[in-house]
Amino acid sequence: MLRYLILIFFSFPALSDVMNLNNDMPTHLEDATPIDEHTFDLQYSLALEKGDQDELRHRPNFRYGISKDLQFETEATIFSGGKEDYSGQTDMGLLYRLNHSKNLIPELSISPVAIFPTGKGMDSMLYSVRINLTTTLIGTSEKPDFQIHFNYQFEHNDSADAMERTDRNIYTFGMSQRILEGTALVVDAFLEEQHEKGENVYLIEAGLHHNLGNNYFIGVSFGTGLGSSVADSQGLLAFEKQFD
Numbered sequence: 001m002l003r004y005l006i007l008i009f010f011s012f013p014a015l016s017d018v019m020n021l022n023n024d025m026p027t028h029l030e031d032a033t034p035i036d037e038h039t040f041d042l043q044y045s046l047a048l049e050k051g052d053q054d055e056l057r058h059r060p061n062f063r064y065g066i067s068k069d070l071q072f073e074t075e076a077t078i079f080s081g082g083k084e085d086y087s088g089q090t091d092m093g094l095l096y097r098l099n100h101s102k103n104l105i106p107e108l109s110i111s112p113v114a115i116f117p118t119g120k121g122m123d124s125m126l127y128s129v130r131i132n133l134t135t136t137l138i139g140t141s142e143k144p145d146f147q148i149h150f151n152y153q154f155e156h157n158d159s160a161d162a163m164e165r166t167d168r169n170i171y172t173f174g175m176s177q178r179i180l181e182g183t184a185l186v187v188d189a190f191l192e193e194q195h196e197k198g199e200n201v202y203l204i205e206a207g208l209h210h211n212l213g214n215n216y217f218i219g220v221s222f223g224t225g226l227g228s229s230v231a232d233s234q235g236l237l238a239f240e241k242q243f244d
Contacts, residue, residue, distance in 0.1 A: 018184040018209045018217065019144050019176055024059070025238050026207035026219025029174045029188040030151050032109035032132040033141075034071035034095050039244055040064045047236075056080045069097040073111070078118065088118040091128070101141045106133040115155070124159035145178045149188070157195070168193040174205075182211035186221070202226045203234060215242040 021031045024045055035041055040063065047057035061075040073095060078088035093113030101107035108131070115126035130153040139145035153170040160166045174188025185208060192201040207221025219238035 017143070018182060018211050019147065019178060021149070021176060021186065021209070022061075022063075024236065025217075025240060026209050026221040026236060027174070027186050027188050027205040027223070028151075028172050028190045028203075029149050029176070029186055029205075030132050030172070031147065031149055031176070032097060032101075032107040032134040034069060034097055034109070035063055035065045036244070037065045037068045041242070043240065045238070054081050066094075071095040076118070089126075090116045090118055092116070093128070095132075101134060101136045101144075104135060104137070106135040107141065108133055124157065126155055126157050128153060128155040130154075139178070144176075146175070147177075148175045149173070160195075163197055164195050165193060165197055168195065176209075182213075184209045190223070205234070207236065216240070217242070 019031070020033060020035075021029050022043075023030055024047075025043075041061070043059075043061035045057070045059040045061070047059065049055040049057060056079070058078040058080070059075060061073070063071055063073045065071055071094065074090065074092040076088065076090045080086065091113050093111050095109050095111045098108045098110065099105070111130040111132070113128040113130065115128055117124065117126075130151065133150040135148050136144045137146045137148065149172070151170075151172040155168050155170070157164060157166055170193065171191045172188050174186065176184050176186045179185050185206070187206045188204075190201065190203040190205060194200060203223040203225055205221050205223035207219055209217065209219045211217055217238075217240040219236070219240070221236040223234035223236075225232040225234075
């Protein structure tokens with residue numbers, strides 16, 4: 001299946017650094033660092049997934065820095081077209097940073113998340129826990145130049161039917177490197193077990209996250225599937241604006 005993803009972001013946060021990574025900005029890879037205290041981040045994404053059936057994905061996102069180590073986050077995902085037409089979900093949770101990266105010790109964050117179904121599709125609330133690990137190899141945790149990341153997400157569905165997974169796992173492993181003062185290169189491997197049994201996504205992604213100035217950012221990435229039962233390839237375009 002051929003799958004192209006075009007993503008448009010418009011957001012308002014506090015971390016004006018291209019090494020600050022969020023899901024789909026510019027890839028699936030995330031870092032373990034919350035946004036700055038008492039600042040917020042509004043995002044909107046529009047995704048076009050091209051395959052056996054074309055599908056649009058809309059994704060508004062909000063994050064707020066409660067404290068220097070605690071972040072509130074909520075995100076809605078709405079599909080139109082394809083087999084998931086008019087289905088979607090709203091995620092709501094917290095990201096808590098347990099420690100800071102120092103002397104190659106990874107920065108660790110944990111995110112408990114409640115997932116509420118919207119529209120058709122899943123008819124029960126899901127529960128998820130995401131763990132992010134980030135190690136700074138070059139630079140400092142305040143201004144990193146080269147980092148490696150590992151993301152793991154576990155999701156539980158109490159009311160899965162015979163064709164759905166009760167538990168599913170999502171893994172992302174990759175690196176980010178500042179190649180210019182305002183540009184970062186991001187490369188990762190992404191594995192997602194889909195809700196339907198036997199369906200998985202395997203992607204190798206590469207992207208650029210660039211600071212346009214005045215806290216405006218652009219991200220582009222491309223991915224290719226490796227034996228994926230869902231996606232063969234993926235393309236992404238992202239725009240972002242951040243505010244203190």
